[in-house]
Amino acid sequence: MRTLELNFEESIEVCKALANKHRMAILRLLSERPHNVNELSERLGLPFSTTAVNVKKLEDVDLITTELLPGRGTQKINTKKYDQIIIDIAPQETKEIEETIIYDMPIGHFSDSSVEPSCGLVGESDYINGHDDPRAFYEVGRDEAQLIFFKTGYLEYRFPNRLPRGEKADQIKFSAEVCSEAPLFKLDWPSDITVWINGHEIATWTSPSDFGGERGFLTPKWWMTNHTQYGLLKNWRVNKDGCYLDDKLVNSNCTIDSLKIADNPYISFKIGVKEDAVNVGGINLFGHKFGNYRQGIVMRLLTEHK
Template sequence: MEKVLIINIDESAELFKALASDSRIEILKLLKDKMLNVNDIAEQLNIPSSTATVNIQKLEEVGLIATEYQPGNRGSQKLCSRAYNKIIINLNSNNTEEEDNIINVMMPIGNYYDFKVFPTCGLLSDSGIIGLLDDTRSFYEPEHIYAQLIWFRRGYIEYRFPNKVPYGAEIKSLEISAELCSEAPFYNMDWPSDITLWVNDKEIGTWISPGDFGGERGTLTPEWWGINNTQYGSLKVWRVNGNGSYIDGNKVSDILVKDLEINNKDYINVRFGIKDDANNVGGINLFGSKFGNYEQDILMKIEYQYKQSTITPGKN
């Protein structure tokens, strides 16, 4: 079956960046009709495993590669496959009248409403450590609102976004995007973690983060934060619409946007966490706009439309 990615020119910058690499093009060619693990890819392309890992991560971030974990000879192995075999780019701008019906809200990662976290844990601003490391009391520090990197091994962190949907409007979709990865001591590229998102107490879906990323400085990560620590994450997108719930375009559950009952509250509750019964309890690193590789905090995007009124002839 032909799998086609259709993307507007306004949304294609990161895709172009991902494809501007001979190594990543060769990886996509290699995955034409098969699934391979990282070591197989590195061996067949005659490149170091670390180089293959970085390039695979970039392709995964833009949705061109799908990954899954399967049992191997020594623990689980990460298998990669090509998510699409054709890309169509719409050169017409996406700036249509419908954009007036899109709401974007950026939430600073330090502006959380509630939390329940367990060590290892901590918070950083862009200039230093907030409170004490591995001390949950630090999450109550007034300076937590300035956090640019938050991490914890187990538990959750919760935000309340303002509900800006006009009264009487019908919500078409809700999207949450954030830069995240697992939480290991220092960093560990092979450290799986099941990171789950809830919206209004409805479980949307779980992303299996492959590791806690480091070894090279994040684009935005300050110089004072040692290179032996976590440096960057993956930008993940959870989306809920009238057909179900998705992570990076892949359907993960049958929860519909109407199930979120957004119109019933003045706020929208968003929670990131590790479930008590998760298979991979590998923690969370959550990045703000001044840490990692992406200049954003937690972005909520809501698409809505006004309900059409029905007029019956002969009646007022």
């Protein structure tokens, strides 16, 4: 879950923006998926001009982003940035200062892989290095992948460890757009997708579907709609209390201290499907130019100091 944390002073303008039923309705619609202003106007039953003004106000306080959609001229797509907002009303001088290190890893920049067909890497304009051949994952060009899929196995990403020397990690978060992998696509296709951080198994999430039939907002036009189109944005985080999946505590045995982040030159994030999983339904992993979210695998490393 993406959280915006504000102190008392920072919250004033955000609260002004939220004190409007139309803007709250816009945020609710953007929680479902990205929309353009025309779609928001139609769903809210408001004039285009009124909707545009309210979208601009939400942009001004950085609650949503607006981007040009590739391949559709000047059409603008609005996306919600946060799932919840927390306002701290405690005196600022008594609160610990929190710093965040953010790194957005392209999905083709994996450091290790072990995958089984069906599998493949897809770029902006074509498949990369063939189809259904695990050897393609070791060829030059894999860095350009915008969609990666496989039935079982894993991909490992090694993030640079930018934790300042002498400081301690307070929390680490990862987010990625993922779904199951079926032939073409299938909405009823569960798959148990597991994540490991620094070698520790964090959580297994059962993806319900391989989503297709309706084009993803970033999915290129050449990619047929009867193939996988988009996934769900999932969030994993670890702090002193344990491991969370989308803000739900799922593993209290693994904490931020057990990951030993300060002791390693890199931070390992591994994602995949086990051969002995209950639901072996594969995985699709989406990059910056495929699916519904303009990101790869995003890591947020939080530190606290007085």
